Amino acid sequence: MQPKYVPINSQENPRFSGIKTFMRLPHVKTEENIDFAIVGVPFDTAGSFAIGTRFAPESIRSISSLLRPYNPGQNIDIFQYCSGVDYGDIAINPGYIEDSYQMIQEQLQPLIKNRVVPVLIGGDHSISLPNLRAMAQEYGPVSLVHFDSHSDTWDSYFGRKYNHGTMFRRAVEEQIVDASKSIQIGMRGSLYGPEDIQEAKELGYEVVTTEELKDMSLSEIRHKIQEQVGTQKVYVSFDVDFLDPVYAPATGTPEIGGFTTFEAQQFVRQLNELDVVGFDCVEVIPDRDPSKVTSLAAANMCYEFISLVANQKRNQEK
Template sequence: MNHKYSPVDSQQSPRFTGVKTFMRLPHVRTEEDIDFAVVGVPFDTGASFAVGTRFGPEAVRSMSALLRPYNPGLEVDIFRYCSGVDYGDLAVNPGYIEESYEWIVEQLGKLLAHQVVPILIGGDHSVSLPHLRAMARQYGKVSLVHFDSHGDTWDSYFGKKYNHGTVFRRAAEEELVDPSRSIQIGMRGSLYGPDDLKDGEGLGYRIITTDQLKQMTPERLGEEIRKRVGDNRVFVSFDIDFLDPVYAPGTGTPEIGGFTTYDAQQFVRQLTGLHIVGFDLVEVLPDRDPARVTSMAAANIAYEFISLVAWNKRAKTGVQTGGDVHGQRN
């Protein structure tokens, strides 16, 4: 099965050559003939502490060069079922969050109008609000599956309503998501008080803390997610600080006691079969991680997102060819 857009063949072209697009995909600004698009959202002035995640998309792309088209965990060869591009970065206005939100919604709307699944790479977590505004404009309220060490449901920071710690309160208030069919996963760390976690529950979200998740198998988590979201359209948001700082030191608000990269792979792979309309991966701050292990982890998680798009398309079409084994090696 041939698709229009797929990565450069690394048997023919060394990985250290060429422009650093995600997974060596073609950089094409198109909404036609594609199933997914990798999109950078380099905005970080919604952060409450360390900034620099505006460089996240660039770093994640650079570390994605080693990714190969066949995902053995999901047993799917992505480009037998999907066509995808690196769409480049959305335009933002650094320092002007509300104007950037408007720009992001308009630009993202072009992809959604063509039923393209965006793989969005931030940026701080404040960008998830315009992502969800665009989703709601196209699809109506969606279910949220949110991996994070923080709930991001505070009402304000420094008297301001829009920043990376208030995203999912605003999303609930604006009726972009259906909290009664949404789930937040991995909350941990010190709090301002006991009500911090209760804030999310008060909005209607189902919350699974890190302590609770560490007592569950990935399969059990998958059951909980399916039970919660049902057949709703789903938006998946993954904050890289879901991982323990050992595995993701390059982030603005790290919390100890988190998860391994292997854990993250297993959890994300439980999302097969959900009606997913978009993903974002946020809070990669490369300047705090000279070894680039955070960017590598983020690239691999984004790869799992793309693999889910392919898995779901294969399941929908019922077509499987050639044992799903791709010809590229090494």
């Protein structure tokens, strides 16, 4: 029988001991016999305001030692169905966006080719673009389910096309995302003008603002997402500024009037019937948050997603 990769038993080794990997998973750089891989992407050169997300993978891994294998909210023991590793960090070139995009895409490709679900810990939000490129290389254009307070579909910043606020426009232009089968959820905050939201819709995205989302039940949200995405391969992107700054203060472009961590958990759990092939959690700046509450929120969003991967495996066994 092939080995199964599971976390260290915290009843035998205390949570405060050992090298800090995500959820105390083994650090093994393999694409074999695993269902998911935690991948750090310590890149923040594409940030437009505050930077420091390059330190997020380390911080999120450290706080994730509190996580346990059984998820009561999704009623699943993750490692009864899954094998997973902490793959370590992607090598990037600080200060050089396009070089780093190429490096990220190339290093993710072996995982995706072997049908391993990459769970990316950013890093700024621009890291979604090279991951989507790698996804499309294997699967063709994918659907995007995007939790954020910003649509990230601006055309450029300071005349440059690559930035953490432009990647989901580039993804449509490059035909790596099928916008007609994608949805952006949670848009709010001040804008340069009404065209900021309208342009996302004109690209083909279904856009649900925070005001609209607050008026919807969980069943309505679930139905809307499923109706939009259908049976396509899905990439899920979670920007921590989807959360209200009370729950995620350590991020570069916070917007008030957001969601609680409980609400975010509930939204992610509505994705359990989708064919999800990749995930990222981005925009944590640990230096702004000595208490690590934002890193804790991000670690738990990754945990909820890993639970979705386990749920997919369980459904396949039925």
